[in-house]
Amino acid sequence: MYSEESMGVCKICHHELKTVISFGKMPISNRFVTGLGAEEYVYDLSLGWCPECLMAQLESCVDPAMMFNDAYAYFSSISTTMEDHFREMAEEIAGFVSGRPDPFVIELGCNDGIMLKHIAGRGIPHLGIEPSANVATRAKEQGVQVLGEFFDARTALEIRERQGQADVICGANVMCHIEDINSVFEGVSVLLKPAGVFFFQDPYLPDIIRKTSFDQIYDEHVYYFSGLAVSELARRHGLQLVDMVPKEVHGGSMRYYLRRGVNHSVAEDVAFHLSQEKALNLHVWRGYVSFKEAVDRICSDLKQTLVKIKGKGNRIAAYGATSKSTTLLIYSQIGPDLIDYVSDTTPTKIGKYTPGTHIPVRSHAHFIQDNPPYTLLLAWNHKREILEKEKRYRKKGGKFITFFPEVAIVYPVNQRFLHRERTRE
Numbered sequence: 263m264y265s266e267e268s269m270g271v272c273k274i275c276h277h278e279l280k281t282v283i284s285f286g287k288m289p290i291s292n293r294f295v296t297g298l299g300a301e302e303y304v305y306d307l308s309l310g311w312c313p314e315c316l317m318a319q320l321e322s323c324v325d326p327a328m329m330f331n332d333a334y335a336y337f338s339s340i341s342t343t344m345e346d347h348f349r350e351m352a353e354e355i356a357g358f359v360s361g362r363p364d365p366f367v368i369e370l371g372c373n374d375g376i377m378l379k380h381i382a383g384r385g386i387p388h389l390g391i392e393p394s395a396n397v398a399t400r401a402k403e404q405g406v407q408v409l410g411e412f413f414d415a416r417t418a419l420e421i422r423e424r425q426g427q428a429d430v431i432c433g434a435n436v437m438c439h440i441e442d443i444n445s446v447f448e449g450v451s452v453l454l455k456p457a458g459v460f461f462f463q464d465p466y467l468p469d470i471i472r473k474t475s476f477d478q479i480y481d482e483h484v485y486y487f488s489g490l491a492v493s494e495l496a497r498r499h500g501l502q503l504v505d506m507v508p509k510e511v512h513g514g515s516m517r518y519y520l521r522r523g524v525n526h527s528v529a530e531d532v533a534f535h536l537s538q539e540k541a542l543n544l545h546v547w548r549g550y551v552s553f554k555e556a557v558d559r560i561c562s563d564l565k566q567t568l569v570k571i572k573g574k575g576n577r578i579a580a581y582g583a584t585s586k587s588t589t590l591l592i593y594s595q596i597g598p599d600l601i602d603y604v605s606d607t608t609p610t611k612i613g614k615y616t617p618g619t620h621i622p623v624r625s626h627a628h629f630i631q632d633n634p635p636y637t638l639l640l641a642w643n644h645k646r647e648i649l650e651k652e653k654r655y656r657k658k659g660g661k662f663i664t665f666f667p668e669v670a671i672v673y674p675v676n677q678r679f680l681h682r683e684r685t686r687e
C-alpha cells in the first residue's frame with residue numbers, strides 16, 4: 263500500500279494526525295544526482311503524531327519502489343562499528359536457535375548481508391528479504407540466501423508455504439521504513455513459529471526528541487518508534503512486546519523483542535522505558551510542541567557558524583554523504599556556497615552530487631589530500647569511529663563541526679581529550 267491520498271491520517275489506526283513539523287519540499291534522500299540539469303522528484307516532508315495509537319510518522323510517503331531499487335545507494339557494511347554490531351547480533355541469534363529442531367532465521371532488509379553472512383557462515387538455514395537488487399547481489403556473493411521482494415503479509419504466506427515458519431524474524435533499520443506496517447505485522451504473526459521471537463531495531467524517538475536529531479526524519483523513515491507505540495501496535499496484531507534493549511548505533515536506537523500471544527513474562531526494562539517515555543510526555547501532545555523551535559534553533563546556529571567560518575576565507579568540507587543530511591542541509595539552507603564537497607567512502611556516491619543541494623561527493627583520498635581546516639560531521643552517528651580514523655587530520659589541526667544536541671567545534675587538544683568549543687553563549 264502506497265498512498266499519497268492518506269496524507270494526514272494515521273497509517274496504523276486511521277486517526278487524524280497532528281503535525282509536529284513541516285520541512286517543505288524534499289528530494290529522495292538516497293538518490294545522488296549524476297548530472298545537474300535533470301529535475302529531481304520532490305515530495306512534502308512532514309512529521310505527524312497520532313494521538314490515538316501514539317505513533318510518530320511521516321504525513322505523506324514516497325513510493326517504496328522509487329527509494330529501494332537496483333540503484334540503492336546505502337551499503338550497510340560501510341562502517342566497522344556496524345560490522346561489529348551485526349556480528350554480535352548474529353551471535354545472539356545463533357545462541358537463540360542453537361539446539362532447536364529445524365532452525366530457520368529470517369531477516370527483513372538484509373541489505374549487503376552484513377548480519378546474515380555470519381548466520382550463513384554457521385550453516386544455519388536462513389532467508390534475507392531484500393528488494394534493492396544491487397545490495398542483495400552483494401549479500402548473495404557472501405553465501406546469503408536472498409528473496410528479492412518487499413516483505414508484507416502476502417510474501418509472508420508465500421515463504422511459509424515454501425519453507426515453513428521461522429524461529430527468528432528480525433530487522434534492523436527496516437521496520438520503520440515500511441509504510442504498510444500493519445501488513446508487516448500481520449505477515450510476521452503468520453510466519454513466526456509459536457515459540458519464535460520477532461525483534462527489530464530502529465532510531466528511538468526519545469533520542470530524536472532529546473537530541474533534536476531531526477535529520478533522522480526523511481523519506482525512508484516512515485515511523486519514529488517508541489515503546490509506547492510499538493506495544494500498542496503489537497497488541498493490535500496479537501503480539502506482545504516482551505523486552506526493550508537500547509543500542510548506541512545510528513545516534514540512539516532501540517531493539518524491541520516481540521512474541522506471539524499475550525501472556526509472556528515481560529522484562530522489567532519495558533516498564534522502565536515506558537515510564538521514561540511518559541516522563542518525556544511522548545504519550546501526550548505536550549511532548550511534541552517545542553520540537554520545531556528546537557530544530558529551528560540548531561539550523562540557524564549551524565548556518566551562522568558556517569557563514570562565519572566561510573566568511574574568513576576557510577574551506578569547509580563535510581564528512582559522510584548520509585541520507586539523513588538531505589533534511590539537515592536543505593532545511594538549514596546549506597549548499598555548495600558553504601560546503602566545498604562531501605567526503606564519502608561509498609564508490610557509487612563518489613563523483614555524484616547530494617540530492618537537492620548539489621554538493622559534490624568526493625573520495626576520502628581527496629579529503630586527505632585537501633586537508634580542509636573545517637569539516638562538518640554529517641555522519642555524526644559514526645562520530646567515535648570517524649574521530650578515531652581521522653586522528654592524523656585532527657593532529658594536523660583539522661576541526662570537526664558537530665551539531666547535536668548543539669553546534670560545537672571539536673578541537674584536537676591532544677589525541678585522547680576532546681575540547682568542545684561552545685558556539686552559543
Ligand code: JHZ
Nearest residue numbers: 336340341435482582583584585586605606607641644
Ligand atoms: P549512515 C542509511 O542512513 C539509510 P544514512 C537508512 N534509511 C537507515 O536507516 C540507515 O542507513 C541504517 C560514509 N562514511 O550510516 C558512508 C564514510 O565516508 O550515517 C555512508 O555514505 N566514512 C537505511 O545514510 C555515510 O558515511 C566513514 O568512516 O544516514 C554513513 O551513512 C564512515 C563510518 C561512513 O546512514
Ligand code: SAH
Nearest residue numbers: 330338370371373391394412413434435436
Ligand atoms: N539492515 C541493514 C539495512 C538497512 S537499509 C542495516 O541496518 O544496515 C534498509 C533496507 O531495507 C534497504 O536495503 C531496503 O532495500 C530494505 N527494505 C525496504 N523495504 C523493505 C521491505 N518492505 N521488506 C524488506 N526489506 C525492505
Ligand code: ZN
Nearest residue numbers: 272275312315
Ligand atoms: Zn494511530
